[in-house]
Amino acid sequence: MPLLSRLAALLLLISALVAAPVAASAVVSTGHGHGHLWSRDGASWLGSYRLADGRLGFCLQVDRPVPTGHDYTVGEQLLEALTPDDAARLAWISRAHAGSADADTAAAGQLATWTLTGLGGRSPEWYAARANGSASRVAQLARDLLAAASAPGGASRGASATLTLDLRPDGTGTVRSDLLVDWVATGSTPAAPATATGTVTLTGAVFADGTASAAVPNGSTVEVRAIGSPAVHEVSAEVAYTGLPFGAAVTVARSATGSQDLIVVNETSAHASARSSASVVSSLPFQPRVQTQTSAATAEAGALVHDVLEVTALPGDGLSDGWGVYEAADGTRAPVPVTVRSTLLGPFPAPPVHAAQAPPGAPVACEVATEIGAGPGRYTTPACALPATGYFVWVERISPDDTPPDRGRDRVRPWVSEFAVASEITFVPFPPRIATVATAARVEPGGCVADHLDVTGLNPAAGALEVTSILLGPFTEPPTVGAELAAAAPEAGRVSTSVTADGRHTTTCIPVPHPGHYVFVYESPGVTDAAGTTIVPPFADRRVHASETVLVAEAAPTLAVTGPLATGAVLALAASLLATGTGVVSLGRARRAARAG
Structure with missing residues (x-):
């Protein structure tokens, strides 16, 4: 390196060292470390210097006073005045040789350091002479150190x-x-x-x-x-x-008194x-689960209902903690798609009983499918129409077969819902079927008549159903069978019967003091539970049925023929009485009477 260039580098180095911040406490240089004292003047030293804490280092500025007796502050430095490569070489030399106890090696390390930071216009050999008889060896060692620093595996x-x-x-x-x-x-x-x-x-x-x-x-x-x-x-x-x-970072002991700074054993x-x-x-399988809620707990026949699906994944041994994900060929990821197949079962005539699975052969009202493409969340099934009255139950299932193989089929576990979960039941209320027949087709005034109620299809959940039987009349003419009787029709009496099960129920007998034609009709307010849900809707029947008509009239007189009259005479007498409306002949009784006589 030309002399002026080395002087400029030295000045930059001094400036960098003065300006760069350091950390640590002050320590004094106690004197020489390892190296050679020039025998010629007994003062010039080539080698390391020692600090009071035992650390060794090489001088950086050849033209400044020696470190002995001066205070130093030790800290990390980046020697920005040097080229990055020279700073790296200097750091390597300090790491490898500043702590050497061999005099020649320590002297060579100091000479190599000055060669990088500046020789003050002199040659390396001039300084090597301070090694006395080892001058040539030290000069060569310094060259070797610099070569090693520049070689592979060096600096x-x-x-x-x-x-x-x-x-x-x-x-x-x-x-x-x-x-x-x-x-x-x-x-x-x-x-x-x-x-x-x-x-x-x-x-x-x-x-x-x-x-x-x-x-x-x-x-x-x-x-x-x-x-x-x-x-x-x-x-x-x-x-x-x-x-x-x-790296190129070094540990520098800097003096505030103008003596040479030291590059110490690189800490x-x-x-x-x-x-x-x-x-x-993840390759782990996952277990889909669906919690469902029918859109209507009660409805009318013909109404549309759907199911609300809350889709999640169940954790478990050997299962993924969350919903499965698949990775497409282009690297994009998405939730594994599944299909929820929903079946609306029913109608059932009684409240369905909760079970692990639907009963075999259960009636099917509707089947729909819902694609679950976005993973867990809330979904809504397509709607189904309720075809009749009764109880309807949603059931769901998930099959891996509905998922494409390249979108995670092998990681989908099948799932089937339980049967008759309360939130899945839709009820279309229905009345029972009641066939009625009066206990007598004819009674005398002052008697009474009751009604037989033959009940079928009563909802078991109804408990006690109150049916009111109403005896309408008297009418002067027999009401027309099939006609609907007006609310203003005369009423002879009414009784209430508590019906708790299918079968025949007979009402209390209603007195009929007046002659005429009568007919039974019935009505019921239905049954509503404590929550206000209709279990049996109100129903009534005011049509005229032949089995419900009753004639209230005086008994006709009867004639008993006991003598040995000819049959023709008896018939003539009967015809005469019938024509006048004054009597009735009971042939049966006549025969019984004849047999008795």
């Missing part, structure tokens, strides 16, 4: 790390860290395996021993295992290397770190 500008994390769908994987050294000679090159050991810390995974942190040599591949059972394994890793013998070490993350779709 470095720094170091960096890489981290590779690989995950498999089953959650197992590997992590590997490599160390790259930015050598002055060759540039960035992978360090030899096990050059250093980094601390690898995992998030979302553990090592084989169950811990999330381990010391891993560079170049080593280590097995890891994702924790938990998510639908997608998400794992990250970080490696940190400390204490690396690389500054390089750091390198790297992060990596991996995400892979």
